[in-house]
Amino acid sequence: MSVPKVEEKLFQNRYVIDAGHPHIRIVDPARCRSGCRQPCLVCCPAGCYTLDAGEVVLITDGCLECGTCRVVCLARNLEWKYPRGGYGIQFKFG
Amino acid sequence: MSESFDAIVVGAGPAGNAAAYTLAQAGLAVLQIERGEAPGAKNVQGAILYADALERLIPDFREEAPLERHIIEQRMWVMDDESHIGTHFRSNDFSRPPHNRYTIIRAKFDKWFSKKVQEAGALVICETTVTGLLRDGAGKVIGVQTDRGDGAVYAEVVVIADGVNSLLARKAGFRAELAPKDVALAVKEIHFMPKEAVESRFNIRAGQGVVIEMMGKITQGMMGTGFLYTNTDSISIGVGVMLSDLMAQRLTPWELLEQTKAHPSVQPLLEGGEMKEYAAHLIPEGGFHAIPRVFGDGWVIAGDSGMFVNAVHREGSNLAMTTGRMAAETIIDLARAGLPMTAEHLAAYRRRLDDCFVIKDMKKYKDLPDIFHANNQFFTTYPELVNGAARTMLTVDGVDKRSKEKEIFACFRERRSLFGLLGDAFKLWRAFR
Ligand SMILES: Cc1cc2nc3c(=O)[nH]c(=O)nc-3n(C[C@H](O)[C@H](O)[C@H](O)COP(=O)(O)OP(=O)(O)OC[C@H]3O[C@@H](n4cnc5c(N)ncnc54)[C@H](O)[C@@H]3O)c2cc1C
Ligand code: SF4
Ligand code: SF4
Numbered sequence: 001m002s003v004p005k006v007e008e009k010l011f012q013n014r015y016v017i018d019a020g021h022p023h024i025r026i027v028d029p030a031r032c033r034s035g036c037r038q039p040c041l042v043c044c045p046a047g048c049y050t051l052d053a054g055e056v057v058l059i060t061d062g063c064l065e066c067g068t069c070r071v072v073c074l075a076r077n078l079e080w081k082y083p084r085g086g087y088g089i090q091f092k093f094g
Numbered sequence: 095m096s097e098s099f100d101a102i103v104v105g106a107g108p109a110g111n112a113a114a115y116t117l118a119q120a121g122l123a124v125l126q127i128e129r130g131e132a133p134g135a136k137n138v139q140g141a142i143l144y145a146d147a148l149e150r151l152i153p154d155f156r157e158e159a160p161l162e163r164h165i166i167e168q169r170m171w172v173m174d175d176e177s178h179i180g181t182h183f184r185s186n187d188f189s190r191p192p193h194n195r196y197t198i199i200r201a202k203f204d205k206w207f208s209k210k211v212q213e214a215g216a217l218v219i220c221e222t223t224v225t226g227l228l229r230d231g232a233g234k235v236i237g238v239q240t241d242r243g244d245g246a247v248y249a250e251v252v253v254i255a256d257g258v259n260s261l262l263a264r265k266a267g268f269r270a271e272l273a274p275k276d277v278a279l280a281v282k283e284i285h286f287m288p289k290e291a292v293e294s295r296f297n298i299r300a301g302q303g304v305v306i307e308m309m310g311k312i313t314q315g316m317m318g319t320g321f322l323y324t325n326t327d328s329i330s331i332g333v334g335v336m337l338s339d340l341m342a343q344r345l346t347p348w349e350l351l352e353q354t355k356a357h358p359s360v361q362p363l364l365e366g367g368e369m370k371e372y373a374a375h376l377i378p379e380g381g382f383h384a385i386p387r388v389f390g391d392g393w394v395i396a397g398d399s400g401m402f403v404n405a406v407h408r409e410g411s412n413l414a415m416t417t418g419r420m421a422a423e424t425i426i427d428l429a430r431a432g433l434p435m436t437a438e439h440l441a442a443y444r445r446r447l448d449d450c451f452v453i454k455d456m457k458k459y460k461d462l463p464d465i466f467h468a469n470n471q472f473f474t475t476y477p478e479l480v481n482g483a484a485r486t487m488l489t490v491d492g493v494d495k496r497s498k499e500k501e502i503f504a505c506f507r508e509r510r511s512l513f514g515l516l517g518d519a520f521k522l523w524r525a526f527r
Pocket of ligand 3: 024044060064066070
């Protein structure tokens with residue numbers, strides 16, 4: 001079975017992007033490298049966390065605002081807020 | 095906005111809407127704040143609406159609420175990779191009005207509910223995120239800080255109904271961070287098709303609906319379930335698993351969803367549909383033991399933010415509406431008696447919850463989450479065994495039935511000791527009793 005990319009799913013969604021104001025931030029990238037099993041890579045339903053040359057990279061544009069990454073980041077290495085009012089995912093159906 | 099209100103409600107989901115509606119109906123000055131573009135824009139559900147909780151608020155809701163289909167049939171499927179075995183319960187009784195369960199689409203439903211809240215007299219402000227609670231020197235909550243204008247708004251009491259993540263309660267120290275073993279992540283898609291296709295595939299008439307709950311191999315050994323619900327001209331399909339299990343393996347949530355959709359029992363039901371949205375949301379499933387303190391000086395918590403979900407029966411929105419309503423009724427009583435909104439007086443809210451089905455039901459199943467966590471055979475071995483047993487009995491191949499029974503029993507014994515089998519049965523009996 002060929003699994004469609006998550007981007008194809010996210011493409012169906014409606015977002016109001018707050019350019020330049022990501023609502024989630026990795027506090028200390030060094031802690032992602034040392035000792036963390038990096039559950040955010042597997043658990044994020046929007047694939048916002050990827051590995052690039054050994055670094056965990058976070059791009060929040062497709063974020064569904066579920067909160068999963070914050071809960072599984074047991075190192076408490078994320079600064080996690082909701083987007084400003086009116087921005088972010090706007091579910092058409094939910 | 096340096097105005098002052100009798101009550102501020104944070105969030106316009108079912109909990110916040112029930113609270114704001116009840117408060118406004120009683121004539122209190124209510125401000126409700128929602129961060130989405132419109133109420134519902136941030137919210138995700140399966141979604142089954144249980145009529146009772148809403149009926150207590152808006153008795154004639156059936157005449158105007160955007161309801162998709164009333165449920166006349168419930169299927170429970172236990173699955174392995176190739177098969178499912180299960181039960182169907184369908185009754186003509188469920189076709190007679192007033193119906194007791196409906197499928198809904200949350201974005202539409204929440205918008206409608208919010209219109210009722212506004213008609214009742216509450217001031218509803220969207221596109222505004224509450225960033226924190228305002229407190230006086232003694233720690234009493236006196237209002238909220240928002241990301242709009244000068245930001246601060248004041249009230250006698252704040253109803254915290256900001257959903258499962260409840261950043262507000264956490265920031266204020268009213269609740270701890272969610273533990274991965276207490277929350278499930280659900281991912282879902284909605285697939286559109288002509289309503290005639292929905293009706294012929296599920297053997298139903300106009301307005302009637304079917305729900306399918308799935309467990310077994312579709313969650314790949316993780317504690318969780320899948321679901322498929324019929325809407326008017328669409329189908330909602332999703333799967334949810336506990337975060338503690340998800341983080342311990344390598345499959346992404348969308349791969350899990352793709353596998354569910356590709357299961358040979360599911361795939362034909364979705365065929366030809368057009369996928370129009372992919373959503374994800376957490377569900378609090380820690381049960382009774384995970385409920386935090388739900389009141390304090392100047393504040394109460396309702397709905398998912400108070401972890402009020404009965405995962406066994408997939409009830410959440412009804413608990414949200416009920417807790418929201420009871421929080422509001424407590425506040426109304428105090429306001430009418432001229433009493434201050436202190437922890438001492440707001441404690442009446444918790445007593446109300448204790449006396450109704452909300453806490454009673456959650457107490458009843460208090461040990462179930464732990465049992466499922468400690469015994470993943472309920473999600474792996476058993477589904478395979480029962481499907482295997484059915485396949486053996488239903489395959490006509492010249493082997494006599496008694497030998498088949500022996501073979502099945504041997505299979506069970508081999509995969510799980512007799513002691514284990516009895517123990518599992520006992521554990522489940524104790525938990526469901
Ligand atoms: C996939 C799935 C299937 C489900 N199926 C069912 C089902 O079939 N039946 C059922 O009864 N329940 C079901 N549930 C559970 C149900 O959806 C929830 O229990 C219910 O939505 C809880 O309502 P709530 O009002 O407490 O929270 P929510 O509905 O989450 O509402 C919280 C609101 O607060 C807003 N908010 C949050 N923070 C802020 C802030 N800082 N400032 C301003 N606004 C804020 C949000 O935007 C949101 O509108 C399901 C849940 C999921 C995820
Ligand atoms: S879980 Fe947290 S610490 Fe670990 S890689 Fe992800 S963001 Fe970094
Ligand atoms: S909140 Fe959810 S969707 Fe957004 S980055 Fe975190 S895990 Fe991914």
